Amino acid sequence: xxxxxxxxxxxxxxxxxxxxxxxxxxxxxxxxxxxxxxxxxxxxxxxxxxxxxxxxxxxxxxxxxxxxxxxxxxxxxxxxxxxxxxxxxxxxxxxxxxxxxxxxxxxxxx
Amino acid sequence: xxxxxxxxxxxxxxxxxxxxxxxxxxxxxxxxxxxxxxxxxxxxxxxxxxxxxxxxxxxxxxxxxxxxxxxxxxxxxxxxxxxxxxxxxxxxxxxxxxxxxxxxxxxxxxxxxxxxxxxxxxxx
Numbered sequence: 248x249x250x251x252x253x254x255x256x257x258x259x260x261x262x263x264x265x266x267x268x269x270x271x272x273x274x275x276x277x278x279x280x281x282x283x284x285x286x287x288x289x290x291x292x293x294x295x296x297x298x299x300x301x302x303x304x305x306x307x308x309x310x311x312x313x314x315x316x317x318x319x320x321x322x323x324x325x326x327x328x329x330x331x332x333x334x335x336x337x338x339x340x341x342x343x344x345x346x347x348x349x350x351x352x353x354x355x356x357x
Numbered sequence: 358x359x360x361x362x363x364x365x366x367x368x369x370x371x372x373x374x375x376x377x378x379x380x381x382x383x384x385x386x387x388x389x390x391x392x393x394x395x396x397x398x399x400x401x402x403x404x405x406x407x408x409x410x411x412x413x414x415x416x417x418x419x420x421x422x423x424x425x426x427x428x429x430x431x432x433x434x435x436x437x438x439x440x441x442x443x444x445x446x447x448x449x450x451x452x453x454x455x456x457x458x459x460x461x462x463x464x465x466x467x468x469x470x471x472x473x474x475x476x477x478x479x480x481x
Contacts, residue, residue, distance in 0.1 A: 248419070250401065281465035285402070292452055292474060293394075293402060298467030304457070336402050340465035344416055346392070346404035 251276065251337055251349035258355040264325040267352045269337030270318060275347050277318035281340035284313055284322045287351075288333045297322060324354070332356045359383035359470050361453045366475030369443050377438040377475055379453030384470075387411070387431040390456035392464045393438045395449035396474075405451070408436065409462035416463060420446075445481025450474040 252270040259265040269276065269284075276282055284297035295304055297313040300320060310325045320339070324331055337349040365377040379391070392407040406427040407416045415427055426439040436453060454468035 279465070283467040285468075287402075292471035293454075293468075294471070295457065295467050295469045298457060298469075304467075304469055334401075338402075338404070340463070344463065345418060346407070346464060348394075348402045348404060351401040 248341065248343070248345070248347055251339060251347055253335075253337060253349035253352045255350070256353045256355065258357055259327050260357045261327050261329065263327050264323060265327060265354065267322045267324075267335055267337075267354070269320040269322070269339075269349045271320075271339055271347070272318055274342040275318075275339040276315065276320050276337075278342060279340045280315070282313070282315060282320040283338045284311075285336045285338065286333050287336065293336065327356050329356050359455070361455065361470055361472035363451065363453050363472045363475040366451065366477045368478045368480075371444060371479055371481070373443050373479075374439070374441045375443065375477060377440065377451055377453075377477070379436045379472055381434045381436070381453075381455070384455070385459075386434040388459050390414075390461055390464050391429060391436040392454045392456065392468060393427065393436075394452045394454055394468070394471075395447075395477075396452070397446070397449045400449075403449070406438065407456075407464050410460065414462040440477070443477075443479045445479050447477060448479050448481070450476050 285293040455470040456464040458466035
């Protein structure tokens, strides 16, 4: 199964908002509300920042928000800060009872 | 504090075997599904395998099915990944991760705790 489709890179200046898309099919993103987002800084383990499309774990900034429309999920980061510079990955449950990750998006804060 | 600590990585020749282990602490281990996720050098995350809290439900990615075996020992709070018939494309950092939702048999609800990873290298 191919990875979910994410843009390779996005960028924005501090204070602005950016959105990262995650495109799949009706067998994964479109079929379930089980989309998660992970943030990964260089050399570090991934960190869960959004689960079940739009929910934030305790301790995650409310500047991070998630949504889904059809076969595409989105992560929005508002009020960009320097520490947001990282790689971001979406994941989705699939109809094959597996988990599929996106290819990852590198966020640069200009 | 909730912690996961992986071990067992190393250099292995193609066709060889390695056994990864993940020691968990700080939570009711048997009540949570656990997963292995890998990341090849410079590449993205790839889900490898998951196991339910009881060990009764097991899931694999097609890329490792038939070669890797996940297991857990709830008396020792450990989850393991036996990797056989290793290939160059198995070279990666392997992370152990905890499912977020108690009593869920899979990790579709997110993985909220990750270990620091252990590196597996298989020359191609």
